[in-house]
Amino acid sequence: MADPYERLKELTRGKKVTPEGMREFISGLSMPDDVEARLLALTPATYTGLAAELVSHLDD
Numbered sequence: 001m002a003d004p005y006e007r008l009k010e011l012t013r014g015k016k017v018t019p020e021g022m023r024e025f026i027s028g029l030s031m032p033d034d035v036e037a038r039l040l041a042l043t044p045a046t047y048t049g050l051a052a053e054l055v056s057h058l059d060d
Contacts, residue, residue: 001029 001007011017011025026039 001031004029 007029008025011021023040026036029036031039
């Protein structure tokens, strides 16, 4: 995939991001079906990214 960051920036910079728009964007990326399905399943409520790793030192 060429310039994924730039493509996402073009989609979102200064614009309202909708679930439908994100689904359309993801579906148009020509990725393997399993990767596309994982991305389409993400929501703000289920995605934690690196959060657990970034705060793991706080338990020490």
